[in-house]
Amino acid sequence: MSYISAGFLFTIALGALVYYLFPKKHRWLVLLLISLLYYTSYGFSNLVYVLFTCITSYIISLKMSEMEDKVHRKRLLSVVLVLNFGLLFLLKYCNFMIGNLNSLSEVFGRNLNIAKLTIKFPLGISFYTFQTMSYCIDVYRKKTEPERNIFKLLLFVCYLPQMLQGPIGRYERLGLALSEGSDFDYRNIERGAVRIFYGLAKKLILADRAFIFANNIFYTPDKYSGVYIIAGILMYSIYVYCDFAGGMDLVIGASEVFGITMDENFRQPYFSKNLGDFWRRWHITLGQWMKDYIFYPFSLSKACQKLSRRAKKRFGRVYGTLIPICLSNILIFFIVGVWHGASWKYIIYGLYNGLIIAMANILKPTFEKTVKLLRIKSNSAPYRVFQIVRTFILVNIGWFFDACSSASGAFKAMGQTFKNFSLKVVTDGSLLKVGLGVREIKILFVGVLVLFVIGVLREKGIDIREWIMKKPLPLKWAIYIILFFIVAPFGFVSASTEFVYAQF
């Protein structure tokens, strides 16, 4: 059952009804039950992996909490990390490794021909593994108390709204909120429902429509060049944002219906001033996870400190401090790339982001000097627009790796951008032959404009949802009804309505 299925919406509506009928202290049981029912609707085999993660984390976190000796705790932590990340690696990356080994063996004249595994990839495993491992690490660090009720921990692992595509929650916030339950508050339901339909609008009106265009271009990039490729990548950027952020709105909205507030995963990412800023606004919970569990431990490690000291001696204080940070960034984005999928294109995508951020760090003093030299006011609106456009272009270059089926395909498509470049295709109607007609383009244009205005208002701290909620009842209802009935007909009708991040 996808998030836009009737089944999901019914599950949320009926689930909320039962949830609030139960006494507060038992409400978590209702959530657990509906989460398990929903997850098993994708097949029972999925449940086995969830149980594995839950049981190993439960036992080891309890054991860790009983130990005072850090070395022993670390050993136990290593066990749970190896077991769970090992399983993730086996399921997600093993075939990728086998494929590479086979190719490599062919190059050296020996055909290993290792058979690939035929295990069904469990849904949402990347998300719940990261989420549960953060719990284990926090228990190890004594940042959080271990959960003594295994079923409550199971709920944290498989909480219905978030388990397929995040956000990656933290036990100290999500886990405890789930266990405690929430009081019935009409405003939570109202807030949640509006957020759900905002998500549906993003997904159905914008993402599914933009996908058609982008997919037609990047499915056969050899056929297209110049402006077609630029239009295709712009459509892809609309698609990937609206699909993922729309999915998050649905998830967070569904959770709000139960009175459970989840961590935000997006904050107007296309308004970012630089790539680092973009990654603080895009998939925020993954970025935060990487920062807390990879970046800091790595950059504060003894080896990194040693490297920093040496670098300071050789390159001076500024660059000496920057080198370990740059290395940490490259490492993090390498992992982000790997997390996105078992393919070279994702690894290159990650490294591309890591290297640009590292370069930006290194060249920061030079940039600042140039800005001063040119007497540019760094807080002026035109300079900010320049920064946003520059970042948007960098982000879009990265999207080539995501949009194309392979890394070589992405480089080829980038090359094609500079071939047969003619603006004539914009005016002679050629772009309308790529899958979307005039009407579809108009809907897309208006939709993006609305999204842009909402984004600008949010940047200024104005929340339209709260603004609507304060309006008199008849006006509020009229707005809700119009919004609800607009999404359906203006949404694009296609059979493929899965969310792109649900495959992770």
Next chain:
Amino acid sequence: MHSSKRGLIKDMSKKKIIIRMSAFLALMIIIDQICNFALVQPGLSRIMFHELKQGQYNCIILGASHGSYGLDPEIVGTELKKNTMNMCMGGEYMIDAYYTLEYALDYNKIDEVVFDIDYQYLVNYNDVNILHNNVYNAYPASVHKVGYYVKRVLGEDYRGTMLRWTNYWQCYKYMGRTIRKKLSSEYKTYNPSVVNMNRYDSYMGEGFTFRNQHHKKDSASCLDWNESKVSEQEIGYIKKLVSLCKKKGIKIVFTTVSQDPATVAEKESGFTAADAYISKLAQELDVTYLNFNKIRFDEYDRDSDDFYDREGHMYGESAEKFSQLYGKYVNMALMGDETYKSAFYANIGDMVKAYKGN
């Protein structure tokens, strides 16, 4: 006293909230129903289900659009010596066929089921949106609809389930005409005249649509066969359908209506693989399978001119000719008379050879 008063106020406000929420939901449902009434166009499927409900049939043909254009139930029924209803509808998947049979059994004493399988429906289940599903959209309210609903639509796009008018919203220009139609006595008496049909089509009753030869040929062709895309769920429903028939003592036969031989020749390997797949499945289920793509040309002489598209939908005149042969051989198969086999080529390859030889 003070706290009980506060409790009373709290209860009152809770009640008020619940009333408000219920009123809002009711308003949404009313608007949705109004949109359905004013926008959803009356279709043939509604009439076909009504005909089925009359309870006079003892043979039912299930399948998709090839069957609805290719099989005249009156002619087929004469050969079978049964009152036959053609419940083939464009977009009828195996799950839809299963629930159509469930519905048919409530009102009819069925003893024969002819299940026409178009291989395209085995491979494209996940490619089609529920909004376009004729069977689901016309399925009458019944106990089976609950099961059908849970199995078929809960996992589908919410618009198809909750907001059926979405697919017809561009018919807002004809809203007045649609409302007038739905209020007319013709609509209430299930008269086909209320259905907006292609001007070359005539509904002949009992599920058969006759397409006039003057209709310009469409370019639509067949999807390619791809065994890896076969939906397990769809195969599961074929098995369920067969087991339901066996449980009720109903004879069942699988068929595939003849398609344009030029398309079969062009996609020979796909048709051969699909034929092998369905034959194997039929064998496993102990059901006879008659693939009329393999019928000999001296039995049924056909070429592209008999079909209004490359996919293989028949013109009405060809359909009437074909229905007679279809009925004859299906009847032989149902009676256990294996001599029907002599009217068929051994495989698709032989059929293509014969076609090219012509």
